[in-house]
Amino acid sequence: MEYTQGQQHPISLYLKIWGLLFILSTLSYLVDYFQFHGLLRWGLIVTFMLLKAGLIVSIFMHMAWERLAIIYAILIPPLCLLVLLGMMAAEADYIFLRRLLFFGSGG
Amino acid sequence: MALFPRGPAVVENRAPPAEPEAPGGLQGFYLDWSSDREAFKQVPWGKAMMWIFLLSDTFVFSCFLIGYMAVRMTTTEPWPNTSEVFALTLAGHSIPLILIAIMTFVLISSSGTMAMAVNFAYRRARIRTGLLMLATALLGATFVGMQAFEWSKLIGEGVRPWGNPEGAAQFGASFFMITGFHGLHVSIGVVYLSIVALKVLRGHYESSGNYQVVEIAGLYWHFVDLVWVFIFAFFYLW
Numbered sequence: 001m002e003y004t005q006g007q008q009h010p011i012s013l014y015l016k017i018w019g020l021l022f023i024l025s026t027l028s029y030l031v032d033y034f035q036f037h038g039l040l041r042w043g044l045i046v047t048f049m050l051l052k053a054g055l056i057v058s059i060f061m062h063m064a065w066e067r068l069a070i071i072y073a074i075l076i077p078p079l080c081l082l083v084l085l086g087m088m089a090a091e092a093d094y095i096f097l098r099r100l101l102f103f104g105s106g107g
Numbered sequence: 108m109a110l111f112p113r114g115p116a117v118v119e120n121r122a123p124p125a126e127p128e129a130p131g132g133l134q135g136f137y138l139d140w141s142s143d144r145e146a147f148k149q150v151p152w153g154k155a156m157m158w159i160f161l162l163s164d165t166f167v168f169s170c171f172l173i174g175y176m177a178v179r180m181t182t183t184e185p186w187p188n189t190s191e192v193f194a195l196t197l198a199g200h201s202i203p204l205i206l207i208a209i210m211t212f213v214l215i216s217s218s219g220t221m222a223m224a225v226n227f228a229y230r231r232a233r234i235r236t237g238l239l240m241l242a243t244a245l246l247g248a249t250f251v252g253m254q255a256f257e258w259s260k261l262i263g264e265g266v267r268p269w270g271n272p273e274g275a276a277q278f279g280a281s282f283f284m285i286t287g288f289h290g291l292h293v294s295i296g297v298v299y300l301s302i303v304a305l306k307v308l309r310g311h312y313e314s315s316g317n318y319q320v321v322e323i324a325g326l327y328w329h330f331v332d333l334v335w336v337f338i339f340a341f342f343y344l345w
Contacts, residue, residue, distance in 0.1 A: 009226065011226060014222040031316060053336050067119065067147070067150070070147045071169070072157065081169045084173055088173050092180035
């Protein structure tokens with residue numbers, strides 16, 4: 001019996017994604033090279049990062065062609081991390097202000 | 108009979124029920140989870156387990172990165188400028204972050220060769236699959252080599268987990284912990300891929316024609332690349 005398992009996509013698809021990942025990496029490197037600052041820098045870094053991550057997960061890891069049952073089981077739980085991120089950021093802000101108050105800004 | 112497309116728990120003494128094509132979309136999601144049996148239809152169990160392992164690994168790496176965020180936000184000392192710390196002098200010019208950029212391209216290339224290996228595996232092109240996997244492992248080993256170079260360069264400059272000449276002491280702790288744990292993953296991946304590649308080349312999977320192992324190894328490898336995307340953005344570029 002021949003295996004019908006596995007996904008058949010043309011090789012050109014992978015080469016295109018590979019090329020896109022190269023371009024996105026170059027762009028995020030250029031953000032540093034041209035010394036962008038502030039909101040523009042963070043916005044660009046996060047945008048390129050999410051695009052790259054999305055391409056890797058959906059195409060290279062074949063998530064785009066899986067059933068919703070496994071997509072949700074894998075991709076929803078990490079959203080809890082955003083809660084942890086938010087709580088830690090609030091906590092860190094508070095600690096930073098306390099340190100400024102007690103140690104002085106000179107450290 | 109050695110084929111386990113949905114796991115080994117096949118009841119022998121009755122014919123498998125003729126399964127109608129499972130509906131997709133939200134209705135499929137609901138039916139899959141409420142059917143009181145396998146939820147992940149059309150997903151081999153090895154692949155499902157690898158995904159769940161990767162999910163747990165996501166939490167580990169995220170905890171490291173969020174911890175790094177916390178120490179970086181709370182320190183009152185200036186954070187070292189990664190652009191300068193990781194600059195290399197090539198042909199008389201100091202190029203910022205160049206080694207990290209090259210490492211990024213090497214790892215992305217290894218992901219590209221791995222994706223093609225998975226594709227050739229399902230076409231049962233055994234030799235091409237094995238060679239592409241070995242190429243992936245080689246690129247991974249190159250990455251680890253460059254990371255070793257980076258570590259020794261920084262250690263030579265006096266960066267330690269408890270302090271460094273450039274600024275906040277927490278920089279060293281975050282750097283060695285995060286890149287070290289990632290490098291360990293890459294190293295394990297190199298060994299893992301090499302073993303599977305050699306088995307593929309020897310024709311170990313020819314009799315069953317089941318090349319899912321290649322895709323499962325590929326998932327692990329793409330995940331290692333995925334983690335690097337986040338480390339590159341948050342640790343090196345931020």
